[in-house]
Amino acid sequence: MTQARNHDGDHRPTRLFGPRAAAAGRLLPLLITFVIGTVTLLGGAGTAWLPLLAAGPALAASTHGPRGVLGVGLLAAGLGVALGARDGARGAELAAVAAALLAVTCASTLAGDLRSRRERVLADVRSVAEAAQHALLKPVPATVGPFEAAVRYSAAAAEATIGGDLYALVPTPYGVRLIVGDVRGKGLPAVGTAALVLGVFREAAYDEPDLLAVVERIERSLARNLGADDFVTAVIAGFPRPGLLHVVNCGHAPPLLVRASRRIESVEPVPPAPPLGLRALTDQTPGLQELSFADGDQLLLYTDGVIEARDRERAFYPLVEGLARHLSDEPARTLGAVHDELLAHVGGRLHDDAALLLIRKPVPAPSEESQLPSSLTVLAEPAG
Structure with missing residues (x-):
């Protein structure tokens, strides 16, 4: 299957x-x-x-x-x-x-x-x-606000359609916001925790102007509901205004930022922060990173199941190289090719849940006036 x-x-x-x-x-x-x-x-x-x-x-x-x-x-x-x-x-x-x-x-x-x-x-x-899949992991439309988006999700459990990985992408009064996370553990307990995180995120994303406040709401909810050994790694991102990207990384794999020039940058967390649900055990708090996000740029969020997928020789899947090979201006086509290559790398069966979410800011089409040849431009003569 x-x-x-x-x-x-x-x-x-x-x-x-x-x-x-x-x-x-x-x-x-x-x-x-x-x-x-x-x-x-x-x-x-x-x-x-x-x-x-x-x-x-x-x-x-x-x-x-x-x-x-x-x-x-x-x-x-x-x-x-x-x-x-x-x-x-x-x-x-x-x-x-x-x-x-x-x-x-x-x-x-x-x-x-x-x-x-x-x-x-x-x-x-x-x-x-x-x-349950449609209620928890709602389908991501091809266009969200000014962005193009695509998702690929694979559950490792046999016959499962959902697992411990989570994602959401929602338009809010404060710009488009998204989350990709990974719940510790598998099975129904992990699904329950993923549902809790997504529910709090979708509500807080609409209510809180500050992205760090959204993260704080999720942290407080998990502190009340999770066990001592449970946690969730996650990246929460937002686009508060054109050309600007906010990223908060809570112990998760760093996102990949693809520039319009096709240069791929790893967005390492600065400073590093613990996963959601473990803040009480450390004095570290997540920080907000501000990055430029111009026309033609793309942002890839993913879970550990992607980069920790191994082939028969126990080699990890090279996500950066795979993304570079299959990069296009269509997020759905890019993720489709990367996901197919990922399954081929592991021999058709993943051993951990895996999620990929790619969002792209399209390049505006040139206006009709800018396409007119300069020889057709007519300058008005000053009135005599």
């Missing part, structure tokens, strides 16, 4: 097997039954091969519902009795073959029914998970 969740496009998880593979799996029990019957018919082995007909209904339990399993089992039992009678088997032997095949069929039918019930429960759980 592909783990990526593209919040600019399709949200549906990819199936483990395609339609052709699923159809072949459903035909396999019948194929095995007919192969065993043919071998018995042509090989002249008497009743020696007949017990193998039980493989048909047994295999059908993993690919069919109760009716399908029962149909394959009855076919196998009828075929076994017919072949046994053809080879001169006595009544007791035929009864034993039929009883054995019917017993396997009954057990396989029950197993198929249980599997079907579990699949329905799993489908319901997936539906709830998809709803």
Whole structure:
């Protein structure tokens, strides 16, 4: 199953097997039954091969519902009795073959029914998970205020659509603000903490003029609700006015600032600050960094699951080099290429949640007047 969740496009998880593979799996029990019957018919082995007909209904339990399993089992039992009678088997032997095949069929039918019930429960759980994903990690539109944006998110847990990584991008009265974070731990507790952080951020981002006050609101909420060993690393950024970027880094991986010239800069935190939820253990407080953000510049925020992804030789994924290779003027295309390369680097399966958020300030299109040739410019003559 592909783990990526593209919040600019399709949200549906990819199936483990395609339609052709699923159809072949459903035909396999019948194929095995007919192969065993043919071998018995042509090989002249008497009743020696007949017990193998039980493989048909047994295999059908993993690919069919109760009716399908029962149909394959009855076919196998009828075929076994017919072949046994053809080879001169006595009544007791035929009864034993039929009883054995019917017993396997009954057990396989029950197993198929249980599997079907579990699949329905799993489908319901997936539906709830998809709803939770949309409520917690809301889709990021392609355009937010004056910016273009894109997100790629992958949950490491099997069959999961959400995990401990979090992100949000919201327009506010104080400019566009965004957060990318990573909750310590995995599973449902991490999801609960991520929901808490995002809820406080979305409310505080609209209320607080100062970005540091937004961070303080999140810190106070986590101090009341987190355990002693729990914390959240996060980068909170904002664009209070055109050309200006504010960044607050709380123990998180440094963002990458891509200039219009395609030079990539790592925004190291100055001064370093502890993760959210651990401020009580240290006297350090986060600082606000002010950076220029001109037309054509881009900002990439990401989580540790990206830069700590390893290949078979245990080498980390080189995010800066990957970003430089796939950089374009379309955030969705850039992140799509980087994410595909990331999955290829790890062999298709991430071992930690991974999130990427890229925001870009487009270059304004030149006005029609500026595109006129200088030879068409007409200067007015002074009145005589």
